[in-house]
Amino acid sequence: MVSVAPLRLHYFYDPLCGWCYGASPLLLAAADLPEIELLLHGGGMLSAPHNRRVNMEWRGYVMPHDRRIAAISGQPFGDAYYEGLLRSEARLDSTPPIAAILAAPKLDIAPQRMLAAVQAGHYLHxxxxxxxxxxxxxxxxxxxxxxxxxxxYAAALERSATHIAHSRQLMNRLELRGFPSAVLEQDGRFEQLDLGAYLGRPEAFRQYLQQNGAARAETGQAPQCGLDGC
Structure with a gap:
């Protein structure tokens, strides 16, 4: 009997990346497939020294992007976000939520569930x-x-800087330029996926992955946040 090499999906994200929130249903669809090993890599887009506070300039900058993300992906953005958080002086720092996601397995929580909950906390609530x-x-x-x-969380926070640095190094090696990015790995081969073609279509993404990447992936515009900000 010939053994089949495991199929790994490397997902590069940032909790404060709006397009990652738009792609959240795709990640959850992939996580439902037992044949897929899911590996999450937090990128630290707004980690120090790029962390900042919300102000009206930031609100004016992100709102058009958020409305486009909502239109393309179908992901909801709440009034508590638009009229609450974006009118506050809230701190934006990617490291604490990444640490919570790293801590999730120790709490018997799937990392993708923690990521989705953190994203909903920010963009919806x-x-x-x-x-x-x-x-x-x-x-x-x-x-x-x-x-x-x-x-x-305390233990994960201590290793978060190392995790983010490793994520950045792997992105550089795979020539990835932003968040979200997804790469399939099998038999030592890496194939970058164009998530833009599947935004708002998690079932189509699941069907593609169920074919173990044998079929040609759909292509489309792949909107992303940059490594150090959207």
């Missing part, structure tokens, strides 16, 4: 996801004990 207290509430809603979250 207008929460400041750079605040560890907010992340603890999100984790609790996913079933995590508060004490276990605090310990797992």
């Amino acid at each position: 207008g929460l400041e996801i750079a605040d560890p207290a907010v992340l603890a509430i999100i984790a609790a809603e996913l079933g995590a004990d508060a004490g276990r979250f605090a310990d797992a």
Whole structure:
């Protein structure tokens, strides 16, 4: 019997990347497939020294992009985000939510579920996801004990810089230029996927992956955030 090499999906994301939020249903569709090993790589788009605070200039800049993401992907953006968070002075820092996602397996939470919950917290509920207290509430809603979250988060935060650096190095090696990016790996071969063709179409993306990449992937415009900001 011939063994089949595992099919890995490398997903490069940032929790504060709007296009990553738009691609969230694709990631969740991929996670439903038992034949796919899903590997998440947080990129630190707004980690130090690129972290910042929301202001009216930022609001004016991101809102047209967010409305385009909503139109293409069908992902909802809440009034609490548009009229709450984007009118505040909330801190934008990718490292704390990435640490929460790294901590998720220690809490028996799938990393993609934590990522989706963090994204919804930001874009739908207008929460400041750079605040560890907010992340603890999100984790609790996913079933995590508060004490276990605090310990797992602290340990993940210590290794977050190394994780982000590794993600950036792998992106450079694979010649990836932004978030989100997805790459299929099998038998030592890497194939970049054009997620733009599947935005708003998670079932089509699932069907493509079920073919183990044997069929030619659809192509389309692949909107992304850059490595250091949208």
